[in-house]
Structures are given as C-alpha cells and as structure tokens.
Amino acid sequence: MDVKEAILRRRSVRGFLPTKVDAAALKRAMEHANRAPSGGNVQPWHIAAIAGAPLAALKGAMAESYGVVEPEPEYAIYPSPLPEPYRSRRFANGEQLYAHLGIPRENKAERLRWLGWNYQFFGAPAAVFIHTPRFMGAPQWSDLGMWMQSFMLLLLAEGLQSCAQECWSRYPHIVRRFVPIPDEHILFAAIAIGHADETAPANALRADRAPLAEVATWHGFAD
Template sequence: MKVSEAVESRRSIRAFLDKPIENSTIEALLEKSARAASGGNLQPWRISVINNESMDKFLEFQKNWTDPETPEYDIYPKGLKEPYKTSRFKVGMDMYSLLGIGREDHEARTNQMLENFIFFGAPAAFFCFVDKQMGKPQWSDLGMFLQTFMLLAQEEGLSTCAQEAWSMKPESVKEFCNTEEDLMLFCGMSIGYEDKDAKVNQLRTERRPLEEWASFI
C-alpha cells in the first residue's frame, strides 16, 4: 500500500468485529510507529496496550469503577471559535443522522458516546500517556506517533479510532495500567477489524477547502 492510499483510506472506525489480534502484530506496529519524528528525538509517547484477555479484564474493571473521575484536560477550548465550532458540530450531526438519531434524542446520543468506553467493540486498544513535564511541542509529537500508527495499521488491514474520550476517565485507566505517577493520559486508540456492516462506519467526514487554511506567500 502506498502512503497516499493509507492516508486516503484511513477513517475513524466505531464498530469492530469480534476477531482477535495477536500481541505480536500490535508490537510490530508500535515498533514501526516509533520511527515518527519528534522534536529533539524525545519520543515522548508512552503506551499501555490492552488486548484480548486484558481487554476483558479492563472492561470488567471499568464496569465496576464507581468513583467520579476528574478529566485530565479540556478536550476542546472553552468558547471554541469558528470555523472549528462548525466542523465539530457538523461531524456530530453527520454521525447521528447516519444512525437515525434525532437532535433531541439525548439518550441515544449518550449511548452512542458511551460506545467509546467499550472501545466500540474492538478486541485491542492502547492508551497513550505523556510525562506531565512535557509541553505543547511534545504533545504535537504524540500526534505524529498516533497518525503513523493509524496509517501502519491501515496497511496491515486493521482499523483504528483515536479516542480523547478516555481523558475523562484517567484515574481508572491509570489504576488498571499501573501507570507511573509522572504520566498523564492523552488518549485511547481502538484497534481491530472494521465491521463493514455497521452503519456508523459509513461516515465520511468532510475537510475544509485548502484556500481556507493555507496560503502561499
């Protein structure tokens, strides 16, 4: 697969088949992803993989976790500006209308959102952490790593969904993963085989035209 094909065909997948993945496959993908560029070659990503058995244990652990959790960070800025606000609104609307969920159907929307916390049925996932000492430049390095992983997974025939939603559950995630004190949680990453029959996976997200965000000086 060409890089451009991987970029073009990658999409966030939100329903997976119940088909296991070998740890060795994920390990190889992670190893290759670490070729991602990072400022000063800091390689600030820290990853905890849960797969098959540990996935079952984790989902059970999550179900039994009752303590309220404090979100790790604000997922979006307060008072999100245009055009970002519209893009965010649009992708949500497109997904819910695809699923036949009405604007006022808060329960159905919540239920769809809660799918995040079962990794949309994926058999495997990882959490991406970063040292609390790191700043914005290193956080952008995490994005480099994550996109590289998603493209390599695509090449491998696997699908993914990056998930900031997990930043709302940092205490339970860190407890389960036995995470070092110095680390904070950035996101989760669902990994698995796409359920091609699932409606939610028909979502094709839009991009704003180049003229709106690039200029040649």
C-alpha cells in the same frame, strides 16, 4: 499500499468485529511507528497496549462507571468556548455521525448511550493508551500526534483499523486500575484497534474536511 493510499484510506472506525488482533502485527506497527519524528528526537510517547482479560475487565468497569462515576479529566479536550470555524466543524461532524446512527438531537439519552460506546472501544478487541510525563509541553504533545498517525497508518498496512480516542483522558482513574500508567504521566488518548465491522452504521461516515483554501495560504509560488 503507498503512503497516499494509506492516508486516504484511513478513517475512524467506530464498530469492530470481535476477531482477535495478531500481537505480532501490532508489535510491528508499533516498532515502525517509533520512527515518527519528534522535536529534538525526544520521543515523548509512552504506550500501553491492552487486550484479552485486562481489556475485558476495563470494559466491564466502564460499563458500570459511565454515567455513574464522575470523570477526572486530565485536560480540557476543547477550548471553552470553541470559536468559529472550529465550533461549526465539530458540530457538523457530530451531526453527520448521529445522522448515520439515526439518533436525532432530541434523543439525548440515546446520544449519551452512544458516547458510552467509546468506553467499550466500539467493540475493539485491542487498544493502546498513549501517555507522556506531565512536565511535557505543547510541542511534545504534537509529537504524540506524530506517533499516533504513523501508528494508525501502519495498522492499515497490517490489515487493521483504528479510532483515536481522547475521551479516555476523562477516566484516567479507572484506566489506571487496569493499566500501569504512572501518576506522573498524563493519559493523553487511546486508540481502539481491530477489524472493522462494515455493517456498523457508524462506519459509513466519511468525515468532511475544510477546503484547502480555508486552511492554507500560498506565498511566492506564482513568481
């Protein structure tokens, strides 16, 4: 699989089969993702991988806690308010997903229940948490994104699918009961990992992108 194919094929998978993830494949993807670039080659990413018994225990704790235990967000995921055009893009993405799931806007309870599925890693049998020291700033956070995209593409090359999940940054106090993330580190996000359940309605979603003309300007190319 070449780079272009991997980038075009990657998508967020929100329904996984219980099929185990090969630890060697995961380790290979991680080792290669460590080649991701970072400003000053600081490599601010720290990764905690989880599967098996601790993952089952975390999922159990989240099943009990979601909607009951107050979140303790590590950071504000979106600016509030989120101005246009970002707000509309986010809204459209949510509506497209819920359309695939057949959950109308009025059915708030069912939408909340679906959000809770995030905290079961969408059924994935493995996941990683990405954390970084609290003293790191925005440039280093962007380095985490470099690592994450590299890792998700490399997972594809290993026959695995994934979904990045910043929602886990809302429950660091629960995650820390099962994964040793130091208090001096921010839990930035998780990535759910496994084999896609192609029959899951959520996996039929192909998220839009804004046209290139909306995000890129060109200077000097027509000279």
